[in-house]
Amino acid sequence: MNRNPLIGSALWASLSFFAFAALSHAGDLLSPVAAERLGMVESWHRQMNTVGGAASIVDLQLWVQRNTEREYIEVVRADKDGKPAASGEVLRRIAVDTKDSSGLSIGKKEAERLANLDVLKLKRRGIDATLKALLVKQVRLYLLGSDGGLSAYDAESGELLWSVRVGEPRLGYGTIGISDKFVTVVNGTTIYRVIADDRKLDNSIAPGGRPLPPVRLDNVPILGVTNSGDHVIVPNTRSGLECYTFEPVPGQPSFEMFSGQLLAKPVHFPTSSKVGWTTDRGYFYLMDAVGKPTTFFRLKTDGTANGGTTPASGDRFFVATSGGRIYGIHATRSGKVLWNRSVGEPFYTAPFIADNFVLVASSYGNLYCLKASNGDQAWAAPAPNIDSVFANTGKYLIGRSSSGLLAILTPENGQSVSVGGTVFVDRMVVNAETDRVYLVGDGGTVQCLRPAEREMPIFYRDSAAPDATAEDSAANKPAEAKAETSNPFGAAEPAASGVDPFAPAADPFGGDAAADPFGAPAGNGEAMADPFGAAAGADPFAE
16 A cells, blocks of 8 residues: 555556546547447448548538449248248348459349359258349448548448549538439539439440539539539528529529528438528528429528428428427428427537437437427437437437537437447538448548448338327327418318319209209209299299
8 A cells, every 4th residue: 555645646647647648539430349339340441532531521421322222132041932031031142243353343143143052052051042132222421522532432331432523622612412313512613513323424324423514603602512303502692592403504593592691501301302491580491492493481480590400201391499499390382380399498400310200409418309290209308418419220329429429329218328438529420311320530531330230221211201100199190281272162172182173063052063953853853933933834924
């Protein structure tokens, strides 16, 4: 035992220094041991194509290519009839685009040949197996660096798909816009459009990564660009949106005005053309980008939505405001507020959608979980000390704590899991699409983590609105959107009921539409009595 107080104090200070140094130099990627404790494994990690590490990344977004699928040939366990067993056990999975020794894809025939060899080998061991084809949507990571380097990566394997340099770095870049066909970047007052995937253009096959002619803007852009419907949407400093088509020569843009300045870039659900944004005047705006872009409505909110809005399936948007109120909005032509809830704490970030729940953290560090169907709170109490949520593995919610550390929560009640407490999260890759987690290191390394039991991703989003949860009754389901006009006599609208709009109208006096109101009663051959008292067939003007 050391009885010298000076030596003891020095030793304690030394230990405290090393403990603080270990914490301050904590990693920014999750270790294999910590990942295993979460039931996850590292799928891949890769140094991104950036010069100055993570600090030089202008934008990094995840996107699911809904027009591109990756094909696999699976060797699955078979039943007695030689069909795939009900267990669905996969013994081997071969990607059709696997590269051979020459760097070329092996193709489907070669993948099937290799799979059939595995079936024969398994049969010798007494295991029945068969082949099964699998198509999986391709998931991509798009990265834009401060040097103008735009790169596309396969988010499931980390493979570099293409890379191109656009614009002049000295002019600065905004965030990128993404669609299945194009990736757009604004640099200075110019839009650069890049083909996202191999496609036919001008009677030839244009490879992914090929730039199209740049487009000069009429106004000074801010924030970045959004790809939606048939248009590239560019917000500018004049409280307006310039909307250009994707044509090789876009021509004159259409222009939409709004009140105030944008608080965040306009957003849309991947399979929808409805675009929503918020302004510093406390408004939420909705526009349809199909055909000629048209603003449908604006909604005055209680406070400003500084973090912007979050789109969801079924043409829904969710907004959290500085006034402490959360809104669920149905993007109809005239607009419909599905629900709004006040929690008494200001919000400055956009909500995160996980399954049928809306997650949003207040400025006090409290994470609230609401049901997307009716806005009721799903947790007994909010999760404390949480800055935001950016991924959903199914078993856990992945976010960042108020101190910047990796936060792992249970989706059932928001309880914290004591794993990853020394991993700093400086840059987030928001992923509401799949069950993967992407962490970015200071040096520009990206780490992809997946659930150990799921080699193939689960896709959370689809084109239809999710069903209500079991505890939500039919009365809590969002009502159908109302049409622009309604029948003043109460008849059903054609669009809602399937009624023929050219069918004869109902008799407002209750009779058959085709019947003579002064004719004989139904089933009676006799003429109706003269309502003025004359005998049937007599001249009412006779003397």
